[in-house]
Amino acid sequence: MKRVVVTGLGMINSVGQDKETAFSAILNGECGIKKIELFDAEKYSVKIAGEIVDFDPTEVMDAKEVKKADRFIQLGIKATQEAMADANFTTEVDKERFGISSASGIGGLPNIEKNSVICHTRGPRRVSPFFIPSSLVNMLGGFISIEHGLKGPNLSCVTACAAGTHAVAEATKTIMLDGADQMLVVGAESAICGAGIGGFAAMKALSTNNENPKESSRPFDADRNGFVMGEGAAALILEEYESAVARGARIYGEIIGFGESGDANHITTPVVDGPLRAMKAAVKMANKKVEGELKIDYVNAHGTSTPANDKNETAAVKELFGGADNCPPMSSIKGQIGHCLGAAGAIEAVVSLMAMRDGKLPPTINHTTEDENCDLDYVTNGVRDAEVNVVMSNSFGFGGTNGVVIFKKI
Numbered sequence: 001m002k003r004v005v006v007t008g009l010g011m012i013n014s015v016g017q018d019k020e021t022a023f024s025a026i027l028n029g030e031c032g033i034k035k036i037e038l039f040d041a042e043k044y045s046v047k048i049a050g051e052i053v054d055f056d057p058t059e060v061m062d063a064k065e066v067k068k069a070d071r072f073i074q075l076g077i078k079a080t081q082e083a084m085a086d087a088n089f090t091t092e093v094d095k096e097r098f099g100i101s102s103a104s105g106i107g108g109l110p111n112i113e114k115n116s117v118i119c120h121t122r123g124p125r126r127v128s129p130f131f132i133p134s135s136l137v138n139m140l141g142g143f144i145s146i147e148h149g150l151k152g153p154n155l156s157c158v159t160a161c162a163a164g165t166h167a168v169a170e171a172t173k174t175i176m177l178d179g180a181d182q183m184l185v186v187g188a189e190s191a192i193c194g195a196g197i198g199g200f201a202a203m204k205a206l207s208t209n210n211e212n213p214k215e216s217s218r219p220f221d222a223d224r225n226g227f228v229m230g231e232g233a234a235a236l237i238l239e240e241y242e243s244a245v246a247r248g249a250r251i252y253g254e255i256i257g258f259g260e261s262g263d264a265n266h267i268t269t270p271v272v273d274g275p276l277r278a279m280k281a282a283v284k285m286a287n288k289k290v291e292g293e294l295k296i297d298y299v300n301a302h303g304t305s306t307p308a309n310d311k312n313e314t315a316a317v318k319e320l321f322g323g324a325d326n327c328p329p330m331s332s333i334k335g336q337i338g339h340c341l342g343a344a345g346a347i348e349a350v351v352s353l354m355a356m357r358d359g360k361l362p363p364t365i366n367h368t369t370e371d372e373n374c375d376l377d378y379v380t381n382g383v384r385d386a387e388v389n390v391v392m393s394n395s396f397g398f399g400g401t402n403g404v405v406i407f408k409k410i
Helices: 019-027 071-087 109-122 131-135 139-148 160-176 194-202 241-246 273-287 307-321 341-358
Strands: 004-012 098-103 154-157 182-189 232-240 253-262 298-300 390-397 401-408
Touching: 004 019, 004 071, 004 160, 004 241, 004 341, 019 341, 071 139, 071 182, 071 232, 098 139, 098 160, 098 341, 109 131, 109 194, 131 139, 139 154, 139 182, 154 160, 160 182, 160 232, 160 253, 160 341, 160 390, 160 401, 182 341, 232 241, 232 341, 253 273, 253 341, 273 307, 273 390, 273 401, 298 341, 307 390, 341 390, 341 401
Parallel strands: 098 154, 098 182, 298 390
Antiparallel strands: 004 232, 004 253, 182 232, 253 401, 390 401
8 A cells, every 4th residue: 555644744832823823832831721701701600711822713714714714724724824834835736636524523613502592582584594504614625725726535533532633534545445645634622611611611621710711721630620621623734655756756754554433332531441452453554564673752642631531541541552661752832732622633633743853842831740540751841852763543432433643754
């Protein structure tokens, strides 16, 4: 099968509106979590989130088109424009062989909320004609494919918090099986609204540390008490290796393995077995693509800051590597930007590739109290310089859906 490499990156989240600014802030341990401003959260038990401040959608799309696209689509357009520019296509490519693999966990929830209220209070005739097309998850790929003229496969993943990673895997499969020469992967999410915060809060999934927002997301820390909602988007340009080399593209890394699995256990509570099988599948594939023994230098953890996930992921990683002493360094960036749901896997893939590019491991911030069930090397004392040739990135979602991807430096 064809080799697949990454040649372009783009990212926007609560600590930066481009990949370099955001990555630098993540390395520096800056935190974008603060009091919610996107809606009035005063009556909610949770009043904090990782919002993107001062984002102007008219900078990435025509002002007349803004009302047709929910905020998650606007963020996805922003990240995509950066990734396409980064890939530097100076010569014509066959747009019929250039596809898109998009991802979002929920899609246009703010628009769904808004138009549901309008329908109930003002009647169905007042519902916006743009409501449905602005809210559908696959319209993320729809808007972007139209903007860039991408006529290849147009796919979409809606697998909760694993969606972004699954979108990378789907795009990789498409190129491997000769369904396209290039694939744009884009994951985007913006669910910071009353229904989003209220819904997750009702599940007791969110941190209620409203008085100290910048310390509220605490991956692997003993005092963690839930995740913090984030928003953002990331985009990756995937290409068939020979094509990328022929055009002289800069290559961030090769996708050498991916794994997917289902827990078949509980709609929200994870088990060790599902994530472990996804990691094993990714490692099995990667082992076939390297000479000698595969050595993973860094794990970008799902690391949500929930009691269940962090304990569970730690146990799965320890079993994969044969004990805590054999595990590579691992960290979670959700302390900095919150949990971006369906966009998380795409954002963390970009961060993983940039960590490999620069030889710098991002820190797990707010880790101050050891948990006996979380006993790995979580990179807790600031950014760490390291030789990074192979990176594994984990994403696990509600419904027991798991995705893992492994990148290798070329």
